[in-house]
Structures are given as C-alpha cells and as structure tokens.
Amino acid sequence: MGVRERIAAELTATMHGGDLRLERYAGPPGDPGLFGIVPDDPVWRVHGHATGMLTGGFAALMLQSLHPLAMAGVDQHSDFRADPVGRLNGTVRFVTTTTFGSAEAAREVIGLVSRIHTRVRGTAPDGRPYRADDPVLLTWVHTAEVRSFLAGHQVYAPRRERLTSAECDAYYRGVAPVAEALGARDVPRTASAAERYLTGMRPALRATPAALDSVRFLRRFGRTRRERFVVRLLMNAAVGLLPGWARAALGVRRPAVVRVCWDRPLAAAVGHVLVWGLGPSQIQAAARGRLAGARRG
Template sequence: MGLRDRIAAELTAALHGGNLELERYAAPPGDPGLFGITPADPLWRVHGQATGMLTGGFAALMLQSLHPLAMAGVDQHSDFRADPVGRLNGTVRFITTTTFGSSPAAREVIGLVRRIHTRVRGTAPDGRPYRADDPDLLTWVHTAEVRSFLAGHQAYAPRPQRLTRAECDTYYRQAAPVAEELGARKVPRTASEVESYLTRMRPRLRATPAALDSVRFLRVFGRTPRERLVVRLLTNASTGLLPDWARTELSIRRPAPVRVCWDRPLATAVGRTLEWGLGPSQIQAAARGRLAGARQC
C-alpha cells in the first residue's frame, strides 16, 4: 500500500469508522437533500474543505467547553475519553449527512440525535440542572460550532475558495435550519448576529475543571504516534481560531507570532498532505451524482 492509500485508509477510519456509507449520499436520484444545499452554496463549500473543518472542529470543541452546562453534559454522559474516535465518527456522520446527504438520511441522523438528547440530563457541579435538548443550550453548541467551522475555512481554504462577507452571512443562514430541526431557537443568521450572540453569552462562560481537562485530553489523543503528532499540530493551530477571550479563559498561552508564523504554516502543510491523501471526496461525488438526477428529471 502506497503512502497516499495509507493516508486515505487512516483518515477514513478516524473520521468515518472505515465506512463512508455512500448510499446516504447517492440515493435516491434527484433528491435535493433536506435543506437543498448545492455545491455552489457556502455551506457545502465550508463543510467540504477538510483542513478548515479539522481545525475548526477542534476549535469548536474548545469553545463549546466554556459553557458549564454543555460541558457537564459531555463530562457526565459522553464516552469521549474511552472512545474519542467513536465520538468523532458520530459527529462527522451528522455533519456530512445533513450537508451532503439525501433527505431520508438527514432526517434519520437528526432523529437519532434528538432521541439521544432526551436521555442526556443531570446536575452540573455548580448545582444547576441541565438537559441536552434545552433550546438555549442547543443554540450555544450550534453557534460555537459554525463560528469555528467558518473561521477554519477562512484561515485554511485556498484563498480563491474563501467566502466573501455576504457569503459568510449566507453560510450562517444555511446552517441555522439544522440547529432548529434539533430544537434550537433564536439561532444567529449573520456574522454580526453571531458575534453579538457571543458577546451576550460571555458572562455565562467559564473554564470549569472538566473543560480544562477535556482540552488537555483533546490535544494529546491519537491511536498512534503519527496520529498524535497530527492532532497536536492541528489543535495548536485551532487555538488561533478562538476569540482572544476564549484562549485566555482556557489558559492557552500561544503568543500571536507563534500562532501566525509557526502553527498556521505547519497546519497548512499537514492539511494539504491529508487532502492529497484523501483525494477527491467520494461523499461529495456521490451527492453530486444524486443532485444531477434532479436536473435530468
């Protein structure tokens, strides 16, 4: 097996559990997908760019951890420490299916996540009750996620593929219905609304011991030395996508020159290598084939 094949196999195992499940994206022919996303849309372009999604995904986990109730739910109910790859597979499957998948496949994964959320409830260390299907908590998790994905795209996509200001707003508008299907409410729909929302949320955010522990775990996990190295390089870069106040709260001390002159070039090189190894996305190709059926009907 050559280098490119090894990279593809390892990434497919890490991100998709070894099975792309292409039937989720290829059929039924002509189906427009639950949210009608096409290859020209900002949502497709952001979620289809591997380096931006990897760095943005790590940044999203760090930012989300600053909500004490969201972090309590993860800490008390998730098996991310015992099975981080399994947790990653589930998250990747949800994002790829709701973005590129057919309407039935998207409804299936949304229904699955909604059912899981009904079972995730408890009491945070500060005594407050929480539940994963709380609409306000869902809005936080979604907003932290899409803000990070977009930041990753704008930092690591080739310059011609980056979004204009108007396209950034379109990205947020196109992402919002997924959160609303899960039960979120008052979801920000423009870049300015996202930043205003984060400003309003800041008094409620802090790094709990569980949050700091999860970030430490995130930055060192991996099944092999090579995987741990790649994760460390990408998570180092992902800290540069966080707002300054979030880095401070998480006690991440990476000066701006290090983030710009060291972390970003290394992550760009790693990301381009991974993208080369993956080759053209089979998932996106399957989705394009399904959408092409709509034009033939």
C-alpha cells in the same frame, strides 16, 4: 499498500469508522437533501474543506467546553475519553449527512441525535440542572460549532475560495435550519448576529475543571505517535481560530507571531498531505451525482 492508500485508510477509519456509507449521499436521484444545500453553496464549500473543518472542529470543542452546563453534559454522559474516535465518527456523520446527504438520511441522523439528547440530563457541579435538549444549550453548541467551522475555512481555504461577507451571512442562514430541527431557538443567521450572540453569552461562560481536562485530553489524543503528532499540530492551529477571550479563559498562551507564522503554515502543510492522501471526496462525488438527477429530469 502505498503511502497514499495508507493515509486514506487511516483517515477513513478515524473520521468515518471505516465505512463512508455512500448510499446516504448517492440517492435517490434528484433528491435535494433536507435543506436544499447544493454544490457551490457556502455551506457545501465550508463543510467540504478538510483543513478548515479539522482545525475548526477542534476549535469548536474548545469553545463549546466553556459553557458549564454543556460541558457537564459531555463530562457526565459522553464516552469521549474511552472512545474518542467513536464520538468523532458520530459528529462527522451528522455534519456530512445533513450537508451532503439525502433528505431521508438527514432526517435519520437528526432523529438519532434528538433521541440521544432526551436521555442526557443531570446536575452540573455548581448545582444547576441541565438537559441536552434545552434550546438554549442547543443554540450555544450550534453557534460555537459553525462559527469555528467558518473561521477554519476563512483561514485555510485558498484565498480565491474564501467567502465574502455576504457569503458568510448565507452560510449562517444555510446551517440554521439544521440547529432548529434539533430544537435550537433564536439561532444567529448572520456573521454579525453570531458575534453579538457570543458577546452576550460571555457572562455565562467559564473554564470549569472538566473543560480544562477535556482540552488537555484533546491535545494528547492519538492512537499512534503519528496521529498524536498530527492532532497536536491541528490543536495548535485551532487555538488560533478561537476568540482572544476564549483563549484567555482556557489559559492558552500562544503568542500571535507563533500562531500566524508557525502554527498556520504547519497546519496548512498537514492539511495538504491529508487531502492528497484522501483524493477527491467520494461523499461529495456521490452527492453531486444524486443532485445531477434533478437537472437531468
């Protein structure tokens, strides 16, 4: 097995559990998907950019951890420490299926996540009750996630492929129905609304011991030395995608010159290698083939 094949196999195992399950994306012919997301749509473009999604994904986990109730749910119910790859597979499966999958496949993963949410409830260390299907928490998790994905795309996509202001707003509108299908309410539908939402949430946010521990865990994550090295580079780059107040809350001190002149070029280089190793996306190719059925019809 050559270098490229080894990279592809390792990434497929880490991100997708070793099986892309292309049948979720390939049919039925002409199926528009649950939310009508199509090639060249801002959602497709953002979620199809590997480096932006990897760095944005790590940034999302750090930002989400600042909500004490959301973090308590993860800390008390998730097996991310024992099986971090399994949790990553679940997140990747949800995002790729709702973006590129058929309507039936999207409904299936949304239903699965919704059922899991009904079982996640408890009491945070500060004494407040929480439940994962709380619309307030669902809106927080969604907004922190998609804001981070978009930030990753806008930094790491080639300049000609970055979204305009109008396309950024279209991205937020495009992803909102996914959150609402899970039960979120009052989901931001423009970039400015998302930033206002985050500003309004700041009084409720803080770095709990569980949040700080989760960030330390992420920085050490990796089953091999090579994987740990790549994760550390991507985590450093993800720090640069966070709002300044979020970095301060997490106690991350990484000067701007380091973030821009060191972290970004390294993450971009790693991203190029990973994209080269993966080759053209089989998931996107399958989805394009499915959507082409509608045009032929």
